[in-house]
Amino acid sequence: AQKVTQAQTEISVVEKEDVTLDCVYETRDTTYYLFWYKQPPSGELVFLIRRNSFDEQNEISGRYSWNFQKSTSSFNFTITASQVVDSAVYFCALISTNAGKSTFGDGTTLTVKP
Amino acid sequence: GAVVSQHPSWVICKSGTSVKIECRSLDFQATTMFWYRQFPKQSLMLMATSNEGSKATYEQGVEKDKFLINHASLTLSTLTVTSAHPEDSSFYICSAQARGASTDTQYFGPGTRLTVL
Numbered sequence: 001a002q003k004v005t006q007a008q009t010e011i012s013v014v015e016k017e018d019v020t021l022d023c024v025y026e027t028r029d030t031t032y033y034l035f036w037y038k039q040p041p042s043g044e045l046v047f048l049i050r051r052n053s054f055d056e057q058n059e060i061s062g063r064y065s066w067n068f069q070k071s072t073s074s075f076n077f078t079i080t081a082s083q084v085v086d087s088a089v090y091f092c093a094l095i096s097t098n099a100g101k102s103t104f105g106d107g108t109t110l111t112v113k114p
Numbered sequence: 115g116a117v118v119s120q121h122p123s124w125v126i127c128k129s130g131t132s133v134k135i136e137c138r139s140l141d142f143q144a145t146t147m148f149w150y151r152q153f154p155k156q157s158l159m160l161m162a163t164s165n166e167g168s169k170a171t172y173e174q175g176v177e178k179d180k181f182l183i184n185h186a187s188l189t190l191s192t193l194t195v196t197s198a199h200p201e202d203s204s205f206y207i208c209s210a211q212a213r214g215a216s217t218d219t220q221y222f223g224p225g226t227r228l229t230v231l
Contacts, residue, residue: 037222042224043207043224043227044222044224044225045207045222045225047222091157091158095220097216100146100211101148101160101163102148102150102158102160102209102220103160104159105157106156107156107157109155
């Protein structure tokens with residue numbers, strides 16, 4: 001069975017603060033993929049990043065960075081110098097290469113105040 | 115990038131009626147499509163997996179007779195909510211896996227918001 005846990009239900013920060021969204025996962029598969037999605041109020045999922053289980057390199061994309069640690073089964077997401085437009089619900093997800101099914105965490109609602 | 119559309123984007127219907135939601139891959143062929151349901155302020159829950167030309171595989175707890183899925187072509191999958199009731203009101207999202215692509219390559223549609231009165 002697969003499980004994705006996003007322990008932070010809601011986070012509120014003031015603009016320009018850095019914020020880290022936590023994601024911990026469980027899977028018995030040795031090969032899998034991890035994702036982060038942003039869901040603004042419109043509802044459409046916006047793809048942010050995909051990482052496979054063999055690639056533990058951290059990644060930075062502009063103000064976004066991701067820290068993948070297989071030893072702790074974590075795939076955390078950091079937004080640097082947050083902006084009001086970053087306000088959304090963020091989902092961490094896992095896909096098992098065996099079944100191809102996506103398992104989503106419960107999401108973290110991020111509110112960035114001006 | 116690959117585009118997946120859903121139609122309608124929102125629908126309001128009376129209790130007891132059936133509603134059909136379409137999911138189309140616009141610029142690629144999708145051998146597999148996935149249907150998710152998202153209740154307000156909750157996560158996405160996988161309902162079923164459909165492969166072109168074969169019966170859908172439903173997740174545990176999802177009534178196959180209530181949520182009819184038809185994946186008739188490589189670019190179209192439909193979800194029909196039969197005899198809809200207010201508790202079926204939700205945000206339905208599909209995703210499509212391109213033909214020949216690995217399982218991690220899935221593209222999400224924009225979602226359909228269903229409200230049953």
